[in-house]
Amino acid sequence: MCQTCGCGAVEGYAIDRIPAVSASADDEGAAPGTPTHTHDHDHRHVPVHVSLLDKNDRIAESNRRRFEAKGVVVVSIASSPGAGKTALIERTLHDMAGTFEAGVIVGDLATDNDARRLARTQAPVVQITTGTVCHLDADMIANAIKRFDLDALDLLIVENVGNLVCPAAYDLGEDARVVLMSVTEGEDKPAKYPTMFQRADAVVITKTDMAEAAHFDRDAALAYIRRVAPDAELIELSSLTGEGMESWRHYLDQRLKAR
Amino acid sequence: MHEVSLMATAVEVAEMHAREAGGTRIRVMRVRIGAASGVVREALEFAFDAVTVGTMAEGAVFDVQVVPTLCYCSDCSEEFTPASVFRECPTCGSFTADVLQGMEIELASLEVT
Ligand SMILES: Nc1nc2c(ncn2[C@@H]2O[C@H](COP(=O)(O)OP(=O)(O)OP(=O)(O)O)[C@@H](O)[C@H]2O)c(=O)[nH]1
Ligand SMILES: [Mg+2]
Ligand SMILES: [Zn+2]
Ligand SMILES: [Zn+2]
Numbered sequence: 403m404c405q406t407c408g409c410g411a412v413e414g415y416a417i418d419r420i421p422a423v424s425a426s427a428d429d430e431g432a433a434p435g436t437p438t439h440t441h442d443h444d445h446r447h448v449p450v451h452v453s454l455l456d457k458n459d460r461i462a463e464s465n466r467r468r469f470e471a472k473g474v475v476v477v478s479i480a481s482s483p484g485a486g487k488t489a490l491i492e493r494t495l496h497d498m499a500g501t502f503e504a505g506v507i508v509g510d511l512a513t514d515n516d517a518r519r520l521a522r523t524q525a526p527v528v529q530i531t532t533g534t535v536c537h538l539d540a541d542m543i544a545n546a547i548k549r550f551d552l553d554a555l556d557l558l559i560v561e562n563v564g565n566l567v568c569p570a571a572y573d574l575g576e577d578a579r580v581v582l583m584s585v586t587e588g589e590d591k592p593a594k595y596p597t598m599f600q601r602a603d604a605v606v607i608t609k610t611d612m613a614e615a616a617h618f619d620r621d622a623a624l625a626y627i628r629r630v631a632p633d634a635e636l637i638e639l640s641s642l643t644g645e646g647m648e649s650w651r652h653y654l655d656q657r658l659k660a661r
Numbered sequence: 662m663h664e665v666s667l668m669a670t671a672v673e674v675a676e677m678h679a680r681e682a683g684g685t686r687i688r689v690m691r692v693r694i695g696a697a698s699g700v701v702r703e704a705l706e707f708a709f710d711a712v713t714v715g716t717m718a719e720g721a722v723f724d725v726q727v728v729p730t731l732c733y734c735s736d737c738s739e740e741f742t743p744a745s746v747f748r749e750c751p752t753c754g755s756f757t758a759d760v761l762q763g764m765e766i767e768l769a770s771l772e773v774t
Contacts, residue, residue: 448682448771452674454667454692455766537663568663570699571766596746597699600758629747632756 458572461540465547465575472552475657476560478538478574480598481582482591483564486608488516489641490582491559494654495523497647502556502658507546509538509563516561526550537568540575556658566595578603578657581634585609585618592630599627604635604653611640664700668708671768676717684773687718691770697730697763730763 453459469476479487488508495504505526508516517529528546530538543560550558560576562569581602583591586609592599599605605627613620620638627636635653639646671692679687690709694700702725709723729742734750734757741751748757 444774445688445772446682446684446774448678448684448773450674450678450768450770452768453766454670454674454768457670535666567699571663593746597697600697600748600760629749629756631758632748633758 455571455573458540461544462573462575465540465543466577468547468552469558469575469577472555473661474552474555474558475578475654475661476558476574476576477578477580477654477657478560478562478576479580479582480562480566480569481564481584481608482566482587485564485582485584485587486641487561487564487582488519490606490608490639490650491520491561492523493641493644493647494559494650495520495525497644498651498654499523503554504557504559505550505555506559506561507538507543508561509542511536511563526555532563536563536565537572538562538574539572543574557654566591566598570595570598570601577661580604580606582606582608583623585613585623586616589619589623590626592626596630599630599634602631602634604637605631606650607636607638609640609642610638610645611643664704664708665712667700667766668705668712672712672716672718674768675771679717679771679773682771682773684771685717686774687716687721687771688774689722689724689772690718690768691724691726693726693728693765693767693769695728695730695763695765697760698766700766702727726769728763728765731761732757732763733759733761735759 479491481487491506498504506520507528507530508520509530509532510516511532511534514529514531517527520527528549530542530546532538532542538560560574579602581599583605585607607623624636627634637646637649637653639650671690675687675690692705694702694705705725706723713719713721731740732743732748733740734753734755736755737750737753739750739752740761743749750757
């Protein structure tokens with residue numbers, strides 16, 4: 403479990419989450435002076451109304467403006483650990499070498515293994531090791547991009563820390579958020595981690611070469627995705643065999659053309 | 662989720678506003694959390710106790726207001742609160758991605774002395 407965010411606790415809490423939310427939905431507008439609050443003449447009511455993600459959101463907006471000014475398309479990739487983020491990026495860089503200039507930012511709690519794998523493709527790669535923090539935030543991206551020559555890039559791919567919970571809340575300033583789910587991790591991932599999937603621009607089913615061995619129920623998976631993320635682009639591929647890579651490629655091309 | 666770091670930010674922002682208002686102690690801290698924000702109320706309450714130790718908010722009443730999710734169905738112009746994580750319009754059965762309300766993660770107000 404992550405010490406900064408306590409994310410390991412979430413799944414435990416989620417069990418009785420729904421009744422807890424609906425039961426409290428009507429304590430709307432609790433008046434100043436809740437029942438447990440003893441009145442004191444010196445009390446001052448201080449309205450604040452500040453989003454707790456305000457700082458991150460502002461840095462993300464500044465990243466976004468910077469990317470726009472430099473003409474770089476930024477795509478972030480999130481998934482549970484091991485769903486195939488690095489493998490997809492490796493394959494993408496390999497297949498598209500020479501067609502456009504791509505760079506990668508890769509986030510992990512520890513090790514630069516992924517960055518070393520990716521650097522073999524000759525693309526510029528920056529590793530962010532987050533320590534105990536289980537997600538990337540906009541400030542980490544702002545620091546990492548200082549190490550790229552953005553003028554020379556067409557595409558920047560950001561691999562988030564393997565985690566389907568916390569990265570959902572943090573805007574990085576990217577143009578598109580891509581969420582992966584592999585055929586080996588269960589068809590109902592979107593229902594279990596709805597916040598992550600609801601914010602996805604594209605959902606990619608990975609490792610399709612293993613679908614049969616995993617008894618992957620494709621129809622059930624597509625139904626879950628459609629219900630949780632009705633507007634997301636849907637792509638199915640295998641980074642190992644290359645099956646389906648052309649629709650991923652098409653998705654990236656559309657993004658690059660739009661800029 | 663990252664309830665501990667959110668709470669740390671909340672206390673930091675709260676102390677700043679409390680000081681600006683000339684206060685020395687925060688007695689009540691109110692936050693608004695959207696039901697679809699991904700933040701878990703119990704985890705937040707747990708984090709509050711841990712994070713406020715030694716701050717102006719130690720011992721304060723922590724009041725969490727959960728803001729219900731409100732979705733919009735563009736097929737039938739209906740506003741509705743979804744019955745589950747699936748945002749299914751109760752009128753026409755289509756699924757929507759338009760959320761009007763329920764994503765809030767906000768420090769709402771304080772009572773200071
Ligand atoms: N069969 C098959 N295996 C794959 C495919 N893509 C990835 N893998 C394997 O799955 C494992 C994890 O892949 P990674 O690309 O490292 O996954 P990741 O999401 O980057 O993992 P983290 O960064 O640790 O979260 C590796 O053993 C890969 O070889 C695929 O398309 N087919
Ligand atoms: Mg990886
Ligand atoms: Zn976390
Ligand atoms: Zn409808």
